[in-house]
Amino acid sequence: MMCTFLNDFKRQIENAYTKQDMQDLKYAFHDLNEMAYGMRRDDINNLNKILKNKFRFNLEGKNKKDLVKIKAIVDRGHIKTNGEYYLIKGRIDALNGVDGYEEEMNRLDRLMTDYELRKRNNVKY
Secondary structure, X not given: OHHHHHHHHHHHHHHHHHHOOHHHHHHHHHHHHHXXXXXXXXXXXXXXXXXXXXXXXXXXXXXXXXXXXXXXXXXXXXXXXXXXXXXXXXXXXXXXXXXXXXXXHHHHHHHHHHHHHHXXXXXXX
């Protein structure tokens, strides 16, 4: 079952790459990045080599950039855009079930809740 999923996923990435469909490649990258959290370190290293050779970037570089953006949002104290909201949501999803990150997850969850309430009430910063 997993092998079929991975083969389908690989085929979708190859099709998007062939068509130069950047939106599909971004979606695939996001999905791959989330799946990588459960991979063994050796597998992640091999995956990063392939990504670096084919696309000139890897998961770790993207994750570092995302963490810098997340830190800026946390330091600012509020989320401004839907993009920032989903960046924070992705971080929470990645940390879910990992011991030692409860405080960070609570802080990020508060930022998301505040954003949702402001959006519902049409309050802007």
